[in-house]
Amino acid sequence: MAKRAWLMKSEPNVYGWDDLIAEKEGTWDGVRNHRASNNMRAMEVGDQVFFYHSNIGREIVGIAEITVSGITDPTDPENKWAAVKLKPVRKLDRPVTLKEIKADPTMKECELVRLSRLSVAEIRPDEWEKILLKSKS
DNA sequence: GCCAACGTTGGC
DNA sequence: GCCAACGTTGGC
DSSP: OOOOEEEEEEOHHHHOHHHHHHHSSEEEOOOOOHHHHHHHHTOOTTOEEEEEETTTTOEEEEEEEEEEEEEEOTTOTTOOSEEEEEEEEEEEEEEEEHHHHHHOGGGTTSHHHHOTTOSEEEEOHHHHHHHHHHHTO
16 A cells, blocks of 8 residues: 655644654644645555644654544534644654755745645655655765 | 635744 | 744635
């Protein structure tokens, strides 16, 4: 089964990597953007997710994995928005900043750079590898 | 159905 | 704190 990869943004002072670690499994709800919601609908259990700190830090800090997919947002009375659950996998050796990603001309096309306001973005396999590589340097 | 006004997100 | 980008709302 072809796994896809994603990037999810969260403000660390609201819900950061440490909160996900503490909870062991987090529910990603409250997303009210169609593109982000569609991305979540496309997720499958086992998909890998970069965990990104927006606003404070502006960097990818860790890798998480989808544990439950295709659920409806429990905070949505209309039951029309999607949600997923995810668990932490590991912290990156070193955070990869948005600045570094933007500085790489081959990353211009990724949703993270193109659509800065999108809170749930798709990461293509080659982009995933490039970011991982940066975290090891 | 168009578009101006407004609100929100998130980088800087 | 400012502003650009984007989404939503509401008047016409």
